[in-house]
Amino acid sequence: MLYDAVIVAEKPAVALAFAKFLGEGKYRRVFVEGVPSYVFHFRGGDYLSIGLTGHILDFDFPREYNEWNAVDPKKLFFIDPILVVREGAYKYVKALKALALKTSHAILALDADVEGEGIAFEVIRIMSQANPNLEFKRAWFSAVTKWDILNAMQNLREPNELWAKKVFARMVVDLTVGASFTRLLTLAVQRQKSMLPLGKFLSYGPCQTPVLYLVVKRELEREQFKKKKYYVIVAELEADGHVITASANLGEDKEKAASALALAKREEFATVVLSEASIVEVSPPVPLNTIDFESRASAFLNIRPKEALAIAEKLYQYGYISYPRTETTIYPPTLNLSQLASMFTSWEDIGWYVTKILQKGLTPTRGREDDKAHPPIHPTKVASRAGLLRAMGEKAWRVYELVVRHFLATLSEKAQVEKQRVVARLGGVELSAEGRRVVYPGFYYVYYYARPEEKPLPYLVEGDRLRVRSLRLEERSTQPPPYLSESELLALMKRYGIGTDATMQDHIHTNIERKYFVVRERRCIPTPLGKTLILSLLEVEPRLVLPEIRGKMESLLAKVASGEREASEVVAEIKETFLEYYENVAAKIDAISQKLVPVIAEVYRPDGNQQAGLFPRNRGLRGGRKKSKKAKE
DNA sequence: GCAAGGTC
Incomplete structure (x- = not known):
């Protein structure tokens, strides 16, 4: 055996951290099937750490069920999706299989959450195909620090299959439900020769659609508002x-x-x-987690949540800030706050202030959430305005500055x-x-x-x-309530348990991509298409769009993780529920698509000035819709 | 071509 153990991490940076901390700074970078890995000595043994990029496997339908036109979407409820290797992930499969033959122990150093457990079982599945005798242990660490990692290595655990089963159950139901309704809607409007361009579709999803509902609901409240x-x-x-x-x-x-x-x-x-x-x-504010970060970037900097997270990701990769996907709002005791703060005594405008709070002694604010995987977002390296501006551009500087100032604020006195x-x-x-x-x-x-x-x-x-x-x-x-702001929307998503910290911005983005709503001046404004979709579904099956739907699914799935219920049972129950909703929608699908066709034409108008059709300021949402309805009659 | 969840 070449290695005493192979360590598999969820991302490259964590694989590197294991090598650095366990190898006492001495490590060698190698490539395994093109995947960067690190070789080092730890307590007299030879180790290799390798970093993935999240999930390797995914669910899909058997090929014959992916012919949209040839398959009644209802059938998707009655088949079992199969596990496939994700696009671009084949090199990880090859690397893991090769490594499985070079060791007898694999240490699953994935993030300490259910999703990490799911990925751990993807790794187990792949590696044990190559080497059935391989032994797997789970490293459980709640921060990527030397102390936490050493501690994890000393207290290796058994992988928790129940958690992984919950993850796989969620993947199966989301795919089944999303694909069936998306195809039902899309195929129906295509049959009516709608203007839906090739490659575009009308989607439904248990996260994206309730988000759209929240946006449309506010629009309805505005319409019903009587000015006095x-x-x-x-x-x-x-x-x-x-x-x-x-x-x-x-x-x-x-x-x-x-x-x-x-x-x-x-x-x-x-x-x-x-x-x-x-x-x-x-x-002062509590330490920064992802949603709060996105919400503040939108409110203070006017930068979209999706873009803000992408910029934060880049800042993280260059080492300026900590990992940007976290739910935690409590600084871990292992974080050296005064050392971090003292980096900014060199900043021209606030240097003296930082020196002053350091002298007083730091008492950080404290929120209530701890995901036990990542600390709150904080700066990890000092940068100058000019330097960062040159290296990464103006928006990156503004995002970095927000993270720094928020961090310092959490160490500051009340106003x-x-x-x-x-x-x-x-x-x-x-x-x-x-x-x-x-x-x-x-x-x-x-x-x-x-x-x-x-x-x-x-x-x-x-x-x-x-x-x-x-x-x-x-x-x-008197004025009607304003359209929902992105920060209000994020807060509502959190309240209803729609999405996770890492995906909430995606659900907003998906709706924008589908032309269901637009964001103008930080406010979410439904398009005629988004509004018509919600109103139609609301009429035939409100349970599909109401914001509680995701929470209900999640609480059922949680029973798989806790061992109260079998995964297969829960999957069957959720499928059955949605099948009933599906029948209700399918029964009225002709009427629904008749309403959708004209508004599709409106948001996808080919006059090169699509935006005009989307923005109520220019055309008026109501005016626009009436017009196209009349045109049809 | 579908979803939501990781990650890049």
């Missing part, structure tokens, strides 16, 4: 050379408002009847904000004004993104007289 007019008196009042704008809501009655204004106009001075202020403490309120009487109306002042910046100093705009009011006491500089009556109307 109301009247507001706005006054500019002068106090010690300061001008404050104060207002009073006079309600919906225009005539009453006008007479109140007339009364107020007779007065030259308003009298302060209330002046109050209170200091509110604002805590103190004074909230002020003044009420002044003028004729019969009470005008009020609100102000805000940052009394103590605390973490706002480094985390300017979150700093509130200051609008301080002058210091006033009851009885002060304020000269009226101007007075006017404004007609305003």
Whole structure:
């Protein structure tokens, strides 16, 4: 045997970390079937570590079932998908099989989560085909640090097959459900000669579709919203050379408002009847996980979640930040926070601030989640603006800066904000004004993104007289709720358990790709196609689109992982449920596709100005849809 | 050509 053990990691960086930490810095890079691997000595033995890139195997249907036009999609519920090697993953299969013959022990150093356990059993399956006598152990580490890795090697575990079964069950049901409904919808509109371009399709998925539902739901709320007019008196009042704008809501009655204004106009001075202020403490944010990161990149930097994660991935590969896919919001005790923070004492604008918080002693904020696999996102290397700008571009710098500043914010003090309120009487109306002042910046100093705009009011006491500089009556109307922002959408997905930290941005992206919704000015706006799809499904089978659906599937699948239920039983139960939904949709599929065909034409219009059809600002969502419906009649 | 989940 060449190696005392072969270590298989989920990603190249972890394979390298095992070599570095266990080999005490001495290791040699080799290629096994083209896959970079590391050879090193550990406690008198010879080891090799190899890194995969996630899953190697996947499920697919037997070939004859992949002829869309020749197979009734319903049949997909009655066959078993088969395991296949993923595209591009064949080199890992060859490498693992070759290594299986060169050792008697394989150490499965995959991430410490169910998905890692699934990948572990893919590795077991592949390696034991080449060497049936191979023994497998699982290394369980919750951070890629020397301590955690050494500890994992000393406490090797048995692989947990139940967890892997849960993963494979999920793969099977997602494929069956997704493929059957996607084909049902796509084939139906194709039969009606829709404008759907070749290679495009209408998809359904247990994550993507509930996400679309949430976006459409907000659109419906906006449509149903009834605007109401109301009247507001706005006054500019002068106090010690300061001008404050104060207002009073006079309600919906225009005539009453006008007479109140007339009364107020007779007065030259308003009298302060209330002046109050209170200091509110604002805590710094908790350590950064993926969803929070995506949400803040969208809100603070106006960078799409998908792009933000891709940039973070690159920053990670170049060693600037830690692994960007994590649910954890608690710094592990092994992370040397002061060492990390002190990297930034060299930054020109905030260096002194970092020195100051280091001297005070660091008390990091702490969230509630710990995925036991990866620490919160934090900087791992210092970069200069000019350097990073040159190496990776402007957006990379902004993302990096956000990670750094967020990290420093979590080590900072609370901010103190004074909230002020003044009420002044003028004729019969009470005008009020609100102000805000940052009394103590605390973490706002480094985390300017979150700093509130200051609008301080002058210091006033009851009885002060304020000269009226101007007075006017404004007609305003109540506003419908805005379209969902991406950060709200991410928060909702998390609440309903739709997707994982690593995939949530994908589900948003899939909907955009399918032209189900667009993101404009950080808001998610459904297209006529997305809206029609949701409304149609809602009518025939609401259980398919309501956001609880993913959570329900997940809780059933969790019973496989816990050993309460057999995987085959759970798969059968979920398939049966969806088969019922499928029958309900299939029964109405002609009516559904008749509604879909015109809106497909609208979002895929060939006039080279597709966007115009998508953006309600230019055309109006409702106007657009009506038009195309009429055209059909 | 379908999904969602890893990862690049």
